[in-house]
Amino acid sequence: MLDSPTYRASEQLAKSLLPHWRFGQVHNLDVFERIGFPVRIASIRELGPLLDSMQENRFDAYMRELDGLSDDEYNLLLEACKDSLRFQLRMFPQRPPVAPLSTMMSVITLYKKMLGFKPDFRTVLEIGPGCGYLSFLLKHHRSLENYSQIEACESYYILQNLVNVHCFDTRVDERVFIPPTIRVSDFLIANEVQSSELPNPVNLRREPPLCTHYPWWRIGELISDERRFEIVTSNANLLEFSPAALEDYLTLVSNVLEPGGIFLIQCMGYHEHGNLETLLEKVWSRKFVPLLYAVENRPMRFPGAASAATVSERIAGKAAHDVVFPVNNGLLIRPGHPLYERYRQGESRGLHFIANEPVVDAMYFRRPPHRRHYTMDDVISAIESSLVL
Numbered sequence: 001m002l003d004s005p006t007y008r009a010s011e012q013l014a015k016s017l018l019p020h021w022r023f024g025q026v027h028n029l030d031v032f033e034r035i036g037f038p039v040r041i042a043s044i045r046e047l048g049p050l051l052d053s054m055q056e057n058r059f060d061a062y063m064r065e066l067d068g069l070s071d072d073e074y075n076l077l078l079e080a081c082k083d084s085l086r087f088q089l090r091m092f093p094q095r096p097p098v099a100p101l102s103t104m105m106s107v108i109t110l111y112k113k114m115l116g117f118k119p120d121f122r123t124v125l126e127i128g129p130g131c132g133y134l135s136f137l138l139k140h141h142r143s144l145e146n147y148s149q150i151e152a153c154e155s156y157y158i159l160q161n162l163v164n165v166h167c168f169d170t171r172v173d174e175r176v177f178i179p180p181t182i183r184v185s186d187f188l189i190a191n192e193v194q195s196s197e198l199p200n201p202v203n204l205r206r207e208p209p210l211c212t213h214y215p216w217w218r219i220g221e222l223i224s225d226e227r228r229f230e231i232v233t234s235n236a237n238l239l240e241f242s243p244a245a246l247e248d249y250l251t252l253v254s255n256v257l258e259p260g261g262i263f264l265i266q267c268m269g270y271h272e273h274g275n276l277e278t279l280l281e282k283v284w285s286r287k288f289v290p291l292l293y294a295v296e297n298r299p300m301r302f303p304g305a306a307s308a309a310t311v312s313e314r315i316a317g318k319a320a321h322d323v324v325f326p327v328n329n330g331l332l333i334r335p336g337h338p339l340y341e342r343y344r345q346g347e348s349r350g351l352h353f354i355a356n357e358p359v360v361d362a363m364y365f366r367r368p369p370h371r372r373h374y375t376m377d378d379v380i381s382a383i384e385s386s387l388v389l
Helices: 004-016 021-025 030-035 044-050 059-065 071-091 101-117 154-168 243-256 276-285 308-315 358-365 376-386
Strands: 123-127 146-151 172-174 211-215 229-234 257-266 289-294 329-333
Touching (some): 004 154, 044 154, 059 101, 071 101, 071 154, 071 376, 101 229, 101 257, 101 358, 101 376, 146 154, 154 211, 229 243, 243 257, 243 276, 276 289, 289 358, 329 358
Parallel strands (some): 146 211, 172 211, 229 257
Antiparallel strands (some): 257 329
16 A cells, blocks of 8 residues: 655655656646645545545435436445445544545446446546545446556545555556666675575466556556557546646547547536636547537436437436536547547537437436435435444
């Protein structure tokens, strides 16, 4: 596991090797700093107040977006919350455990959109995972091969590391640590020391990592290692990035997103550097094309049935209602995607656009039957009655 002194030492070493100090300024967290968010910590105990942060008061709004939960979705929410409580009792035993319901509902909503794109997706890159709770869901995703994360905030980074180790155990590749192949020392060992019994290394056969965690100073490895992802998602940050950082991240996404993949945005962040209009123009200038661009709290309905199957579903009343998104949403594709040429002429330049495509319907509008709306009290009661530790 990772602690703040180790993170900071690695970051300081990385900064000392930059060609110019401005390179490091690109990833400053101006918005976080201004509102007093604890970007830096001295101990993991300081992470306790972050365990359900940045999604406050959105539980009911996400429940309405999804029109309730199916039995499978509800059970997944319960299991993820229980798992988070086990995590808290292990890592923060001095704190009364809390069920991070709003934060967990946000990642349940995100995960459902991922499944709508491709139920057996294998690779995901998340830019700015926040609390890192998508790991509580992806640990159960059987086809997962590579879940990579990028984070620039020290406190969140360390929390994500703790969550990742809890969820993926030894199958975490933490890129903050200095690689063992890099020569950073050259000891001279005297004979009398050599006579002592030294530790015996063991060459273990290890499975490849499922989760790879990148700090801001090692993002370039994703391009140099030629990593490719079916899904790239960003968590409430695009409008908070400095212009230089946004340019860097859009360049990164352009390079690592598979031609048939999606750039999935659930919340575009606080309007610090621009707004929805300027962001839309920026992604167009980088040759991304939206299949959906949704403004928060404005009702949207899928524009029409895209197949006989969706027609029958709508007649059955399973997906005929408006959807209100509690945060701004975007679904972008890059050149090479099968739908790119159809939409690149400018039809999707509006702020409130929905492409009449089955993948958009499946991700954002289609609802399995037998759904139920739950309250926070319902979930807390179910957890308390079923979890014994």
